[in-house]
Amino acid sequence: MESQETHRALVVPGEAFAEGNYKVLTPSYVIRVNKKYVATVVGLAQVNEEAKEVSVIPLEGSYVPQPEDLVVGYVVGVGLTSWELDIRAPFSATLYAVDFLGRPVNPAKEDLSKYLAVGDTVLAKVEVFDRSRGPIVTTRGKGLGKVTRGTVVEISPVKVARVIGRKGSMHQLLEGETGCEVLVTRNGRILVNCPNKELEDVLAMAILKIEREAHIPGLTDRVKEFIIREKVRRGLIGGEAEAD
Amino acid sequence: MERPKLIREDGLRHDGRRPDELRPTRITVGVLNKASGSALVEYGGTKVLAAVYGPREIPQKHLLLPDRAIIRCRYHMLSFSTHERKSPALSRREIELSKVIREALEPVVISETFPRTAIDVFIEVINADGGTRTAAVTAASLALADAGVPMRDLVVGVAVGKVDGVLVLDVDELEDMFGEADMPVAAAPSLGLVTLLQLNGVLTREEFDSALKLALRGASQIYEKSREALRDKYMKVRVEE
Numbered sequence: 001m002e003s004q005e006t007h008r009a010l011v012v013p014g015e016a017f018a019e020g021n022y023k024v025l026t027p028s029y030v031i032r033v034n035k036k037y038v039a040t041v042v043g044l045a046q047v048n049e050e051a052k053e054v055s056v057i058p059l060e061g062s063y064v065p066q067p068e069d070l071v072v073g074y075v076v077g078v079g080l081t082s083w084e085l086d087i088r089a090p091f092s093a094t095l096y097a098v099d100f101l102g103r104p105v106n107p108a109k110e111d112l113s114k115y116l117a118v119g120d121t122v123l124a125k126v127e128v129f130d131r132s133r134g135p136i137v138t139t140r141g142k143g144l145g146k147v148t149r150g151t152v153v154e155i156s157p158v159k160v161a162r163v164i165g166r167k168g169s170m171h172q173l174l175e176g177e178t179g180c181e182v183l184v185t186r187n188g189r190i191l192v193n194c195p196n197k198e199l200e201d202v203l204a205m206a207i208l209k210i211e212r213e214a215h216i217p218g219l220t221d222r223v224k225e226f227i228i229r230e231k232v233r234r235g236l237i238g239g240e241a242e243a244d
Numbered sequence: 245m246e247r248p249k250l251i252r253e254d255g256l257r258h259d260g261r262r263p264d265e266l267r268p269t270r271i272t273v274g275v276l277n278k279a280s281g282s283a284l285v286e287y288g289g290t291k292v293l294a295a296v297y298g299p300r301e302i303p304q305k306h307l308l309l310p311d312r313a314i315i316r317c318r319y320h321m322l323s324f325s326t327h328e329r330k331s332p333a334l335s336r337r338e339i340e341l342s343k344v345i346r347e348a349l350e351p352v353v354i355s356e357t358f359p360r361t362a363i364d365v366f367i368e369v370i371n372a373d374g375g376t377r378t379a380a381v382t383a384a385s386l387a388l389a390d391a392g393v394p395m396r397d398l399v400v401g402v403a404v405g406k407v408d409g410v411l412v413l414d415v416d417e418l419e420d421m422f423g424e425a426d427m428p429v430a431a432a433p434s435l436g437l438v439t440l441l442q443l444n445g446v447l448t449r450e451e452f453d454s455a456l457k458l459a460l461r462g463a464s465q466i467y468e469k470s471r472e473a474l475r476d477k478y479m480k481v482r483v484e485e
Binding site for chain 2: 015
């Protein structure tokens with residue numbers, strides 16, 4: 001799976017996993033104490049001896065917004081000229097009405113809850129976030145805006161990378177095996193659109209399995225097997241022959 | 245209650261432990277579903293549950309700091325945790341312990357990562373048998389780690405006491421009640437930090453030095469168990485077949 005030069009280990013806060021001079025790829029999760037590289041979260045530490053790089057992939061944690069991130073937000077507040085969205089970050093996000101409606105609004109004449117009410121689901125992109133203010137999201141872009149169909153499957157934001165997989169392999173597998181539309185967003189809310197309820201259940205179970213077993217190698221094969229088995233069990237396909 | 249014999253003829257303590265022996269310690273991480281992180285820590289009969297929520301925005305904006313997250317900590321004893329029913333309202337003692345536990349955690353939490361937010365730590369003592377504040381520190385730091393809050397190190401707590409003239413590690417309720425001194429210590433062993441140190445009673449300078457050494461030795465044992473508990477959450481995940 002990886003080159004021989006990369007070592008992987010499960011680390012906990014305060015645990016030193018490398019010594020010497022390396023480039024730190026994940027500065028939020030690695031600190032340097034007395035020439036040693038120490039993890040600050042529970043995660044998988046990777047040491048690449050060839051490239052002299054270290055990184056820690058966290059296994060726990062909340063979503064930290066980055067500009068350009070695709071997120072699914074729930075409306076939690078309606079203001080005069082903006083909405084407040086819960087995007088599972090430590091800060092709630094702002095969506096301006098000008099941005100969403102594409103025209104200026106007059107708060108004296110219009111009530112924004114006409115367009116988006118508390119509880120609505122919005123697919124948006126993080127526009128700016130610089131920690132001195134809360135994130136601002138935009139719905140300008142293809143496919144962005146209010147979500148009117150489909151189901152949201154929530155997983156831990158740190159496990160998102162595994163649902164996408166190397167070069168999108170896991171994502172392709174999920175879509176290919178179930179025939180559902182799967183949109184993986186950075187804040188761990190996965191938007192799924194399925195032809196029927198049975199397939200949706202199988203897909204949701206598969207996604208939750210990925211979340212649970214994210215740190216155990218050989219995930220893609222296990223998930224593929226799991227989906228086929230579940231489909232056979234539910235009578236969605238006749239047997240192994242139709243699986244591929 | 246009559247004063248029991250705390251050190252037996254054979255040099256062992258009233259419960260059969262050696263003076264430098266910890267009580268049986270059990271640590272479980274990730275016991276609650278709704279909290280961001282949680283941990284259950286048992287030192288013998290002492291049982292403490294900690295839950296962490298956040299980092300999150302809070303309505304009390306005046307409390308927030310512009311450059312880092314604040315930690316809010318509540319240490320609370322359940323009304324059935326003691327011999328006689330404890331009023332569930334926060335007592336003076338509990339408010340003070342909430343503060344010292346918070347201060348024991350603050351040096352290790354990298355709070356600059358989440359400015360203008362609050363990290364809430366709730367600690368419930370389920371059963372009290374001495375050393376609840378030290379078990380609380382251990383539980384709280386594990387719950388923080390379980391929540392994915394970046395930390396420089398884990399903090400673990402352990403108490404040292406002096407009973408019948410002998411320094412003993414991890415005092416229980418009886419030794420605390422009838423002993424001459426009780427010294428709770430919380431430390432971040434990898435960083436070599438002591439983040440909580442209190443002393444009730446009288447120790448000579450020499451006794452204090454050896455008591456601290458004893459506490460740090462006990463802390464590193466609990467530290468190893470804590471690390472193992474954090475890893476266990478993942479190691480114990482079995483692949484479903």
